[in-house]
Amino acid sequence: MKMARHLAVSVFICLLSLGVSYPLIKGKPDDKGSNRLHINETNTNATDPADRCAEEGFGAMTLDDQGVMHYFRDSFVWTGFRGKAQYINETWPGLTGPVDAAFRIHNKEQPQLHQRTYVFKGSRVWSFFEGRPVSGYPRPISQEFPGVPDNLDAAVECHSGECKTDSVIFFKGGKVYIYSPHEVPPVKERRWSALGNCTAAVRWLERYYCFKGTNFTRFDPVSGEVLSPRLLDTRDYFVSCPGRGHGEAAMRNATFASIKNRCSGRPFEAFSSDDKGRTYAFRGGWYFRVDSSKDGWHAWPLNHTWRTLQGPVDTVFNWENKMYFIQGSQVIIYLTDQIYVPVLGYPKSLQEELGLTEVDAAFTCPLSSELYVIKGNKLQMVDLKKTPRVPGEEKVIAHTQVDSAMCNTHGIYLFQGPVYYHYLNVGQLLTASQWPKPGNISVNFFDC
Incomplete structure (x- = not known):
């Protein structure tokens, strides 16, 4: 007989109902970010621009080709769940903040593009792979993504099977631009009134998140339907902040x-x-x-x-x-x-x-x-x-x-x-x- 495995999990019902967890990095369950220049090692003042827990939230978010999450705000970038502030141009060569949007492209049909990270600022887009800038960038957004406007608010990739084809979803001023290079026309304009505009967006573990300041919600990348029962706070899920965190008491349980x-x-x-x-x-x-x-x-x-x-x-x-x-x-x-x-x-x-x-x-x-x-x-x-x-x-x-x-x-x-x-x-x-x-x-x- 197989050993009885049905453990008591009722104490964790609140965790199950929300279905959101911390975005930890491969092989680094206690990640502290990279070992490059750190700013504000002990800061907890939410008015400090180099504080990842500030009320402003983030202007852009993306995973890189190694599965590491990056959070952008003004001239700074934070890496991983516990990463300290770093200047963007120290870790993303040739790029200075603030940035408008970022995403990691999914395109297995074109291996030379697959897993590249794209970062947008004003009318231009930068491309990076394995921590290095790709030759020939920055380029005009209109050249790299024809039909997509400048001065974006957010962007997120959508994989084939989750969207009809490999696509990119761009947000600007309440409008959504779905870029699918293999379709005609390549750009479709939508309004997802229930979701509204996103100041940052990210795909993580086949789920899509829209951020508005420090708040975020999960959404359907095809219909724009809001999938979270209520707004959640980035500082409770995506980054480590003093005195915050979802289900801290349960997390202290050794078995759990x-x-x-x-x-x-x-x-x-x-x-x-x-x-x-x-x-x-x-x-x-x-x-x-x-x-x-x-x-x-x-x-x-x-x-x-x-x-x-x-x-x-x-x-x-x-x-x-x-x-x-x-x-x-x-x-x-x-x-x-x-x-x-x-x-x-x-x-x-x-x-x-x-x-x-x-x-x-x-x-x-x-x-x-x-x-x-x-x-x-x-x-x-x-x-x-x-x-x-x-x-x-x-x-x-x-x-x-x-x-x-x-x-x-x-x-x-x-x-x-x-x-x-x-x-x-x-x-x-x-x-x-x-x-x-x-x-x-x-x-x-x-x-x-």
Whole structure:
């Protein structure tokens, strides 16, 4: 029997309901920014222009190509959750503040442009990659982004699948300009009256945020619909400020902190990888997006992505653009095309859906309908294409217990405690008489 995992999480209901977390940086859960010139090392005076907690908020925000968040205001820039003020021209060569807008472009079809950071000021745009200015910049905005106005208020990239195509959303004076270079016309003008104008905007972990001074809200990048129940304060979520922070009492709870800390060594209840290469790790009612390290590896409550899902999960697997969650004796399914939409008629019982009563771990390999289920030291195959679904013959494997399992283009991974075991395919798993050399989950999956 799989160990009981359903921890008491009621004390954290306020965190779950808001679904917003701190934007920590890859490999740096206690980031203090870069080691360049620091200004105002101990300042807490909100009237000081070099104070990241000042009432003015930020004029622009963006992630760079390394997944590090940058906050711009006047002549200064702050790096990361706890970064100190630095002069913009000290860290962004050739650029002085204030800047109007910034974003990190997403364009996999043109690798020479992909992951560049663009910064806007007046009628010109600068481009940077790996901390260095790109040759040929600055350029006129009208030349780089035809149809987009000068003197912008904010800008944010939108990825294909979240928008129709890879696009950039520009804000100016209450109007929205959606720049899609592969469409005709390339610029579409909108008014999102519910959202209003943004003084800064950023995409982080597939979510879109509009900032107005120190306040911010989450929004739909296609419709402009406001998705946050109320305005939130940047100083409680995006930057560290004295005496502020969302859920500080809960964060002091050692168990809760270890659940949200990807490097804690605490076991994960489930791992899953889909045909699009998205990989998730699940622990205690929270999840980590493992494959998007450049957006920061950070824990999110399940219902922030899967809106009706709460509490720990036992097993997760994917098949035909659907994501299956097993919680106890129930199965819940979500469509995965663009956003995760619950499939009508679920949850259903595990027996009704898969012909099983208990599962320790389960996995499907890319583009395959064969679901492999592990219970104790037994492996069974269920063909998901068949109706009704009937588990096949039980076969013995070398492992007597696993927490979770996953299969991707690199092979099969069995997870147990803080380590994992890698097999090239199901045949190797079935014929192995002893375990392969274990790997460290925190080190090899989370870069701890």
